[in-house]
Amino acid sequence: MVAAGLVAIGSGPAGVSAAETFRARHRNIPVRILSSDPALPYAKPPLSKQFLCGRPADLDLHSEGWFERNRIDLLRGVTVQRIDVDAQEVVTAGGARYPYWHLVIASGAAPVPPAVPGGRNAQPLRSFADAVALKMAARHAGTAVVIGAGLIGCEAAGCLAALGVATTVVAPEPVPLLRRFGVDVGERVVKMLFDAGVRFVGSADVTAVVESGVVLAGGENVDGDVVVAATGVRPDVRLAAEAGLSIRAGRIVVDEQMRTSARNIYAAGDVTLAYNVAAGRQVVSEHWRDAALQGRVAGLTAAGVSAQWDTASGFSCTIGTSRLAYRGWGGPYERCRVVDQRDGFVATYHDGGDIVGRLVATTSPVS
Known part of the structure; x- marks a missing residue:
């Protein structure tokens, strides 16, 4: 019989941070991370900021030896089938059962492919395996199309262009x-x-992904030996919902301590709708720094230490030689004031009298 302790579902920043934080407070209680990813836990922001561009990237969150030394049982390539709330057990697809005293759901989010014919043939950029596949494909590509002009889409496009690939970003929005x-x-x-x-190319809807690239609603074909889907993600809340x-x-709705509606179950990272004390409301965040902070709060709460999520969200984006750094709540705003500077600009977002x-x-x- 496996001994009960803390179980984290997911090996991203939230799951690893929760496990690491709990272990620092309780040296003898079993701690386990169940991950569907076969790779060692890694950082995702460098995938589109450095790794894809061919620049040195520090990806590993911890070495395999670190997990062994800290007696954190890292189980990779494991698919969790369900959570038995009454028995306080996690059940895997293989039938293994892991009892828990405390459970942290940090299952992250999955990429959403373009909802058009051939859309599933576009390459996502969410995991290390995705980044390796895209980097390999770019070596033999002369052209590329990135569908979507969000943060990841812009970063990926900049990296592909830096590799010498003629790259086009296509998005339904005008900018x-x-x-x-x-x-x-x-x-x-x-x-x-x-x-x-x-x-x-803005204000353009992709109607199909084809072997030669993409087809736009107006009938125009945009050439792409490689087509990248940067069309958003969907939080993986299946286990929690079931x-x-x-x-x-x-x-998953959680309070400022990352507690869910079920006893001894916490959630952190992309899957959460979490209450932020500083914002005074529930906040959605899909960024690495927030996931790690929420994981730490979940680990502290599970360990019996008072903690709350009370920091402003923040992230950065790299496009070629330009860098965007944001701090704030990412919600609705009434007006934006942009001030240009010699090496860039500053945009301040106001809602009523508040920034x-x-x-x-x-x-x-350029050097």
Whole structure:
């Protein structure tokens, strides 16, 4: 019989942070991480910032020896089938059962392929395996199309262009990052893409992914030996939903301590709709830093230590030689004030009399 302890589902920043934090407080209670990914836990931001571009990237969160030394049982390539809330057990697809005293759901999110004919043939960029496949494909490609102009799409496009691939970004919005940052910022991001060697085609709907690239609603074909899907992700809340946990807007509802509606079950990272004390409301975040912080809060709470999520969200994006750094809540805003500077710009987002976000863009000179 496997001894009960803390079980984390997912080996991303939230799951690893929860396990690491709990272990630091309780040296003798079993700690396990169940991961569907066969790779050692790794950081995802460097995949589209450095690894795809061919630059040195520090990916490993910890070495295999670190997990052994800290007596954290890392089980890779394991698919969790269900959570038995009454028995307080996690059941895998192979029939193994892992009892828990505390459970952290950090199952992350899965990429959503374009909902068009051939859409599943577009290459995602979510995992290390995805990044390796895309990097290999780029070696033999002369052209590439990136569908979607969000953060990952813009970063991936910049990397592909840096590898010498003629790259086009296609998006239904008139400018990149429109919904998050507005038109004024989006127009400046178009220039960043252009400076990075990327062509941007906005207000364009992809109707099919074909062998030669993509087909647009107007009938135009955009050539792409490689087609990348940067069309968003969907939080993986299946286990939580089937276990009867409270779900809202497709995410697991948690309080500021990362507690779910079920006893001794916590959630952290992309899957959560979490209450942030500083914001005074529930906040959705899909960024690495927040996932790690939420995982730490979950680990502390499970360990019996008082903790709460009370920091502002933050992330960065790299496009060629330009860098965008954001801090704020990422929600609705009434107005945006953009001030251009010699090496970039600063955008401040206001809601009523409050500042709810700040974006700083800087461009490094080409050496």
